[in-house]
């Protein structure tokens with residue numbers, strides 16, 4: 597198999613229209629002729645096709661909420677089982693974690709506002725900025741990937757060739773170079789500065805105080821993400837003061853804070869510590885519950901809800917994910 601190319605395909609301009617999936621594949625813009633994601637768990641994902649195949653997709657133009665692959669009945673387009681973190685879905689996670697550019701192709705069956713009238717259009721490079729899983733419109737778990745369009749200045753990433761498999765050790769030599777990409781948007785708002793000051797720049801999860809040449813360094817982490825589709829507020833009760841390590845784990849949903857302020861590892865549930873507090877910093881439990889729901893989504897079938905439990909559910913309301921919080925009946 598040819599090397600997987602990350603970035604633009606030489607000679608293919610943004611906006612180029614292809615009549616069908618076969619021609620897309622032949623030019624290397626998106627090699628699979630059926631799958632929506634070109635990628636695997638070794639290299640990452642290099643391209644996707646957005647063409648209305650999944651009901652949970654959302655297209656905002658420069659921002660796309662893309663549904664992973666699997667569990668979908670091709671005849672009805674409905675989800676029939678939970679999606680798993682395998683194949684192309686892992687590929688997109690790797691591209692997120694490693695800041696790899698993803699070529700986006702839109703097909704005519706996608707959102708009418710941003711899709712070509714016919715065929716498939718190469719729409720340039722996007723970066724995967726976030727991922728999570730949640731119950732989709734059909735009630736089964738879907739993986740969702742937030743993709744942001746690269747700004748024009750960064751979109752000139754030269755084609756970066758990676759070996760198709762890391763099992764071959766022949767490509768020894770200088771590492772291929774690509775322009776650096778921003779993996780996480782670290783916003784430096786007044787709100788964030790205030791929260792960091794209230795904690796003396798100490799991480800609320802692990803207590804780390806990083807010293808740099810100009811003083812202490814910490815990051816302001818929004819608990820419920822800002823922007824679509826989560827629309828978290830930029831206020832101090834929705835912000836934690838974290839070290840970069842804990843910030844990545846929190847944003848990547850590897851850790852969450854439970855109802856008792858215990859920080860836990862998502863994969864194992866293992867206790868990591870207690871969320872540190874500061875007298876003048878109120879942390880909103882509803883926002884923590886929102887982030888936890890992204891970490892540990894559950895479908896009604898596999899949830900054991902005890903009477904008195906607070907349940908948070910994300911539901912689609914006119915294109916925005918809205919949390920519904922309810923308490924299970926005592927006499928249920």
Ligand SMILES: [Zn+2]
Nearest residue numbers: 799802839842
């Ligand atoms: Zn930390």
